[in-house]
Amino acid sequence: MYKIVINLCFLTTLLNVTLLKMTKFSLLFVFASFCLFTGGTSSLPTNDKPGPLWIIQMGNRDNLPNSPRGMMISHNSVDSTNPYQLMNDKMIDYVNSQTRKNSLLPLEELNGNYYYFVKYFKTNFFKAMQFCKENGMDLLSLETGEEYMAIVSYLKKHYPKAEHIWTSGTDAGEEGSFVWLSTGRSVNFTSWGAGLPDNSAKIEHCLEIARTGVENYYWNDRACNSEYNFICELRE
Template sequence: MKFLFRKTARPLGTVAVGIDAAAVTPNPCPDGFVNFSMDASTPVCLKFAMYGKGTWENQRAFCKTLGADLVILEGNLHDQVVEYINDHEYMTDEGFWIGGSDAAQEGHFVWVDGTDMPMGTPHWYITQPNGGTAQNYVGLYTPDFYFHDLNNDKKIYSICQI
C-alpha cells in the first residue's frame, strides 16, 4: 500500500545559521520530546517511546511515568506524525500505540481523554476497525500508518504526548 497522506511542513526544532543564538526560540518541550506545534504559543510535545515494546496498557502506563499519556492524533497532527515516521527510516517498519480504544464499549472508539475518535477516512485504514473484542486498542501500523485496531496483546512502541 502506498503512503497516501499529503506532505506537510512541521517544525522539528530550530537551526541557527548566521543568526544570533539569543534570537532563536528554544524548544518548549521537555528533553526527548519533539515539538509538533504549528505556532509558538501552543506546543504539541510528542515522544516516540522506542525503549521497549509493550501492550497498549503497558505503554500507556509508561507514558504516564513521563507525565504524559498516549497521543491524541486529530487533524493535521496525524499527517505530521506520519511524515516524521517516514523521514526516520528506523521507524518505518514499526507500529506505535496511540490513545484510542473501544475497550469500554465495543465499537465506540474514544481517545484517552474521553472524547470520541473520528471514524473513517482520512485517519482509519479502509478495512478498519474490524477486530471485535479481540482488538480494542488503536495503533499506527506499518506500512501505511493509518489507524488500525490491533490485538489486545500486541507488543509495539508508543507515542506519548504532554
C-alpha cells in the same frame, strides 16, 4: 498605593531552577506582592490594587502530573490589560518553555505540540499508558487530521522502520465506539485501513498506527496485549 515588588534573588533562582533534576521531594514557594525577603527588592508605585500572588510548586511527577520535570509556576492575577501582568505572563511562558526544553526525556516539537517517540522498546497498550503517565505525559491522542499528518511525516523521516505504534484509542468500553482514553473524547476523525476496524477474533480493542510498504500508514485495531512502540504527548 499599589506596589509591584521584585526580588532579585528570587528571579535568579527562578531562571536557574529549570536546570535542576527533580527528585522525590516537594517544595512550595509563595511570592506575594510584599516580598518575603528583604535583600535585592525594589518597589514601583502605581495604584492600590493587590498584586498577583506568585506560586512556584516543585516536586515529583506524581504530585505535578502536568509537568515533565515536576515544576509548575502560576499566579492568581487575571487582569490582562495590566502591563505588569503582561510582563508576568511572559516570564511564566519563558519558565514553562524552559521546563519543556529541559525535560528528562527528549521531546520533539511538531506544530507547537510536544511528543516523545518511544523507539527503543515495545510494550502492551496498558504499560504504554503507564509509562507516559509516570513521565508526566499521556499516550497519544489524535485530535485533528493535521496532527496525524505531522506524526506520520515525522515517522517517515526519522523512524521509517516502525510498523506498529500505539495510540490511546480504544473501544473496550463499547464495541465500535472508539474514544481517546487519554482525554476521554470520542474519535472525531478516522484514517482506518480498508475493512478496518474488524475486531479480528473478537479481541482487538486498541488503536494503533500501522505501516505497510514504504509509506502506507493507516489506523488498525489490535489486541491490547500486543507489544508495540508508542508515542507519548505532553499536554499544556
